[in-house]
Amino acid sequence: MATITPLRSAAARSSAAHAVAGTQLLSGDALRLEGVTRAFGALRAVDDVSLTVAAGQKYAILGSNGAGKTTLFNAITGDFPPTAGRIQFFGEDITELPPHERIRKGLRRTYQSSLLFRELSVRDNLFLAVRGVASGRFSFLRARGGHASTRATQDLLERTRLTHIADEKVANLAHGQQRQLEIGMALAGAPRLILFDEPAAGLSPAERRELVALLRSLPAHMSFVLIEHDLEIALRVVDRVTVMHNGRTLRTGSPEEIEGDAQVQAIYMGSRQ
Helix, strand or coil: CCCCCCCCCHHHHHHHHHHHCCCCCCCEEEEEEEEEEEECCEEEEEEEEEEEECCCCCCECCCCCCCCHHHHHHHHHHCCCCCCEEECCCCEEEECHHHHHHHHHCCCCCCCCCCCCCCCEHHHHHHHHHHHHCCCCCCCCCCCCCHHHHHHHHHHHHCCHHHHHHCCHHHHHHHHHHHHHHHHHCCCCCCCEEECCCCCCCCCCHHHHHHHHHCCCCCCCEEEECCCCHHHHHHHHEEEEEEECCCCCEEECCCHHCHHHHCHHHHHCCCCC
């Protein structure tokens, strides 16, 4: 059976994940799924999933390959809308909205496979992400140094610790740096909730540590939902966890509760077929 090293205390983890300048009061739900189902013919890849992510909450969805995690993300973003159930985003029903409308409302997502402009620089990729969610995104005028989009691009470079390679072509970056850039692009336009699809996939131990630091540095008011196979990362950067199995929710609880759950250990970690 796979094992997990002991977690830090919940208080220490919460303090690290939510540290920002000033104090913010958070209330309400960022995301609510009610009986969400996604069927492909007779196959129910996601089957009657209900969960709630509070505003500002850091949430993980775990499960083995084929559990339905990425399909659930596709339903939330509208890439493959649910065939049954309802999705609410900050109290608004978005079940029928197209993906671009969900983006405008503050929903962002990263993918398992990198979706970057490899022949452009890091700075240009971030600039395009900023402009893509800005009100003047269709303008052909080149933004100057003091333009809001230019300032926002510089802020993202600093936040993602990529300033030193800002003018490097993306094709020349290490895999971990490309993952950092993807997170930076998802942060464009002050999103309210980000879906991270296996951000640690293929990262070295050093790159994993950098990823953890980056996830912990996100603002307290910003919610995120993380799909991740690396439990050493997932259970240290979130407040709440749902484990999926065969398209359905198996368990939901705190990282400590999930770590100590015998059925999760048996099904997710492979001691039972």
